Amino acid sequence: MLAKALQPWLIDTGSLTARLKARYTDFSVRPVLLKNAKALQDESALLGLKVNQHALIREVLLMGNNQPVVFAHSVLPHASLRGAWRGLGKLGNKPLGAALFANPKVIRTLLDYKKLPRHHPISIRVAEHLSNKPKTLWARRSVFQLDCAKILVTEVYLEQLLK
Numbered sequence: 001m002l003a004k005a006l007q008p009w010l011i012d013t014g015s016l017t018a019r020l021k022a023r024y025t026d027f028s029v030r031p032v033l034l035k036n037a038k039a040l041q042d043e044s045a046l047l048g049l050k051v052n053q054h055a056l057i058r059e060v061l062l063m064g065n066n067q068p069v070v071f072a073h074s075v076l077p078h079a080s081l082r083g084a085w086r087g088l089g090k091l092g093n094k095p096l097g098a099a100l101f102a103n104p105k106v107i108r109t110l111l112d113y114k115k116l117p118r119h120h121p122i123s124i125r126v127a128e129h130l131s132n133k134p135k136t137l138w139a140r141r142s143v144f145q146l147d148c149a150k151i152l153v154t155e156v157y158l159e160q161l162l163k
Helices: 002-011 016-023 041-047 096-102 121-128
Strands: 027-038 054-064 067-077 112-116 137-146 149-157
Touching: 002 112, 002 137, 002 149, 016 027, 016 054, 016 067, 016 096, 041 067, 041 149, 067 121, 096 149, 121 137, 121 149
Parallel strands: none
Antiparallel strands: 027 054, 054 067, 067 149, 112 137, 137 149
C-alpha cells in the first residue's frame, strides 16, 4: 500500500524541491548533518571513490508545514566541490535540489528506488531524527553530473508526505 501511494513521488524525474514547494505553503530545509566521512560502499562505487576516500556527507530533513516529509542524504566528493559546484558544501538550510536543477547542463542518471531494510545505515539515520519510528521506508537515489563532477542524492520518503 505505502509503495503504491508513494510511486508518483518515487518515479517523478523533476525537482523534488519544486514539487514540495508547490505542495506546502511552508517548505523548509532542516540540516541535521554535515561532515567529512566515508561514503557507504555502494555509494563509493557509484561515484568512483576509493574505499577509504572521504567525501562531504550532507543530511537534511525536508519539511512541509513544519513536519518532516523527506530525509535527504547526499554524498559530495571533494573533487566535485569545485567550479560551478564550489558552494554546494555551504548550503546550510538551502535546498540542494534547487541548485542542481537551476543549471541546465546538469545530467541526472536514471532513478534507482527501493524499500530500505530497517538495518540499512540510512534507515538508522532517519530513525534518529523522527519521534515516530517508521515501519517501512522507501527511497530513491540518483547521481547528478556536471562535466566530470558527480554528486549522489538519496531521498527517503516519510509517511507524513502522504497525509
